Amino acid sequence: MSVRRAGAIALRILQQFRHDRRTLVLVFGAPIIILGLFYFLTGGGSSLPAIDVVNRDRGPLGAIVGAGLESSTQVTARQTSAARAASDLSSDTIAAYIVFPGDFSAAVTASDVIAPQVHLEGTEPGLTQPVLLALDQSITRAARQLDQTGGARVPVLEPSVDYLHGGPTLDTLDYFGAAFIGLVVFLLVFVVTIIAFLRERSQGTLERLMASPLRRADIVVGYMAGFMVVAAVQSVEVVVFTLYVLHVHNQGDLAAIVLITLLMTLVAVNLGVLLSMFATTEFQAVQFIPLAIVPQVLLSGIIFPVSSEPVWLQVLSKLLPLTYGVDGLRDVMLKGNGLTSGAVLLDIGVVAAFAVALVVAATATLRRRVS
Amino acid sequence: MNPGPAAVSVEAVVKHFGPIRALDGVSLTVPTGQIYGLLGPNGAGKTTLIRSLVGLIAAETGTVTVLGRRMPDREILAAVGYMPQSPALYADLSVEENVRFFASVHGLDREAGARGATEALELVDLAARRHSVVATLSGGMRQRVSLACAVVHRPRLLLLDEPTVGVDPQLRAELWERFARMSGEGTTIIVSSHVMDEAERCQRLGLVRFGRMLAEGSAADLRRRAGVERLEDAFLALSAGGS
Numbered sequence: 001m002s003v004r005r006a007g008a009i010a011l012r013i014l015q016q017f018r019h020d021r022r023t024l025v026l027v028f029g030a031p032i033i034i035l036g037l038f039y040f041l042t043g044g045g046s047s048l049p050a051i052d053v054v055n056r057d058r059g060p061l062g063a064i065v066g067a068g069l070e071s072s073t074q075v076t077a078r079q080t081s082a083a084r085a086a087s088d089l090s091s092d093t094i095a096a097y098i099v100f101p102g103d104f105s106a107a108v109t110a111s112d113v114i115a116p117q118v119h120l121e122g123t124e125p126g127l128t129q130p131v132l133l134a135l136d137q138s139i140t141r142a143a144r145q146l147d148q149t150g151g152a153r154v155p156v157l158e159p160s161v162d163y164l165h166g167g168p169t170l171d172t173l174d175y176f177g178a179a180f181i182g183l184v185v186f187l188l189v190f191v192v193t194i195i196a197f198l199r200e201r202s203q204g205t206l207e208r209l210m211a212s213p214l215r216r217a218d219i220v221v222g223y224m225a226g227f228m229v230v231a232a233v234q235s236v237e238v239v240v241f242t243l244y245v246l247h248v249h250n251q252g253d254l255a256a257i258v259l260i261t262l263l264m265t266l267v268a269v270n271l272g273v274l275l276s277m278f279a280t281t282e283f284q285a286v287q288f289i290p291l292a293i294v295p296q297v298l299l300s301g302i303i304f305p306v307s308s309e310p311v312w313l314q315v316l317s318k319l320l321p322l323t324y325g326v327d328g329l330r331d332v333m334l335k336g337n338g339l340t341s342g343a344v345l346l347d348i349g350v351v352a353a354f355a356v357a358l359v360v361a362a363t364a365t366l367r368r369r370v371s
Numbered sequence: 372m373n374p375g376p377a378a379v380s381v382e383a384v385v386k387h388f389g390p391i392r393a394l395d396g397v398s399l400t401v402p403t404g405q406i407y408g409l410l411g412p413n414g415a416g417k418t419t420l421i422r423s424l425v426g427l428i429a430a431e432t433g434t435v436t437v438l439g440r441r442m443p444d445r446e447i448l449a450a451v452g453y454m455p456q457s458p459a460l461y462a463d464l465s466v467e468e469n470v471r472f473f474a475s476v477h478g479l480d481r482e483a484g485a486r487g488a489t490e491a492l493e494l495v496d497l498a499a500r501r502h503s504v505v506a507t508l509s510g511g512m513r514q515r516v517s518l519a520c521a522v523v524h525r526p527r528l529l530l531l532d533e534p535t536v537g538v539d540p541q542l543r544a545e546l547w548e549r550f551a552r553m554s555g556e557g558t559t560i561i562v563s564s565h566v567m568d569e570a571e572r573c574q575r576l577g578l579v580r581f582g583r584m585l586a587e588g589s590a591a592d593l594r595r596r597a598g599v600e601r602l603e604d605a606f607l608a609l610s611a612g613g614s
Contacts, residue, residue: 204459208520211425212476213449 059105068138177248193272251336270358408573452526
């Protein structure tokens with residue numbers, strides 16, 4: 001090996017980096033963005049799951065555990081009525097509510113079993129864990145407090161848990177399957193489109209198209225139509241494979257799943273066309289992939305529930321199309337909603353609006369890239 | 372020869388790319404049916420001038436009129452054929468698929484597209500390779516496919532940006548015979564080149580440098596004006612005068 005020759009190659013690579021500002025920004029900027037997101041999503045300033053506490057206990061314990069939950073660092077708890085709690089749960093404003101029954105204190109004294117009723121929303125596993133942890137911690141603290149004052153023994157925690165949606169029979173795949181359908185089609189279609197459209201420019205054929213009677217809208221809509229044929233087949237394939245081969249839990253309408261998936265591919269095609277405008281080489285286009293995909297994966301609620309994000313990140317989440325696709329698919333597959341559900345229709349509407357906005361944006365920026 | 376109405380008329384066009392003045396008030400008139408050669412060294416503005424004729428570049432000042440329409444005008448492009456400098460083709464499609472795609476893009480229906488493709492591929496002598504995938508062709512063959520794509524819709528105006536780069540001398544001579552025949556049938560052809568024997572075949576030449584038209588006329592005119600015998604020397608002499 002020659003140090004001089006190897007050195008020449010190393011130097012050339014650094015020179016290329018120096019000329020490619022966009023790559024530099026990505027190489028040094030992306031880690032900060034991605035790690036920063038992880039920080040905020042996994043605790044640093046994140047929002048706590050909201051829960052309601054319904055205290056019907058005739059003894060002292062319910063009030064003590066309830067107060068413990070209210071001061072918990074795992075959840076944001078609020079005491080309310082059973083009716084209010086049930087309606088909060090079904091409208092998705094809380095992750096769970098906990099009821100301390102009338103004989104809550106009495107049961108502990110009689111049998112050493114502590115049995116609160118936990119009602120979980122059930123579609124977001126990321127929210128279940130902190131609720132159970134907070135309950136456990138509050139009870140342990142309450143027991144210790146009672147131990148000092150009244151001499152009770154440490155009771156056994158046996159909560160009765162029920163789920164509004166899903167339930168203990170669902171496994172991890174069931175929770176993530178719904179979201180992953182949306183993610184997989186979105187990712188693959190996006191990658192294929194951004195590269196294909198960039199090639200159109202780098203091989204010079206886009207210039208040829210722009211020197212023909214074609215309108216910009218013809219080009220963008222044509223791209224969309226062509227890729228949609230492939231994407232539609234892929235969507236059906238992904239849905240069939242997920243539901244009938246992997247047997248991922250589905251309670252909802254198959255048509256709604258396919259429709260949402262198709263709309264996601266539509267968004268992906270147009271996002272690919274649009275972002276390819278801002279890349280001049282395939283090298284740069286490839287760099288858009290982590291930049292467009294990783295934040296969406298982190299922020300769309302696939303792994304970390306949107307409601308547990310810091311408020312400012314929730315705003316960002318709500319600007320991303322994948323958030324609505326994932327939410328819609330979960331609504332259908334885990335909650336059993338269909339095309340008659342307002343929540344599902346809203347998600348579908350928002351994803352469709354993203355698709356239209358991206359078509360317009362892609363068409364508008366097409367001229368920029370030719371001359 | 373009696374020149375018809377102008378197929379192309381460029382008046383005092385200016386275009387910058389950043390600090391570079393690519394076109395510096397260039398003017399040009401090409402009558403219908405003429406073969407007009409744009410000569411000039413690399414970076415003279417030939418390609419920029421041709422691209423402004425198909426609306427890929429908007430003039431900052433001045434006007435570009437093509438086939439009676441003020442550019443940019445998308446509709447008139449159906450009657451214009453443009454062959455870019457590098458053979459812009461879909462490498463993963465066959466020769467015929469490429470040519471027929473550009474036929475559709477210019478508004479030809481299925482039948483007219485098939486007929487146009489057959490004629491265009493005969494013109495460039497590639498009828499036998501019509502089913503070959505473009506990626507498997509040599510550079511010269513790709514250049515010919517690119518030309519076929521530019522003529523498939525029988526344009527009234529044909530713009531060729533260095534069409535014979537990488538084409539062997541024999542085929543180059545054949546292509547020029549075909550250009551002459553198309554010109555005889557009324558097609559106006561504007562061709563950029565820096566190959567002098569090609570320039571001799573043009574009815575009129577424009578010498579472009581620094582984005583300006585330095586001299587115009589037939590090959591004989593230019594030689595006479597420079598007082599030299601070879602067109603190449605005339606080109607050098609007239610270029611030096613303009614700098």
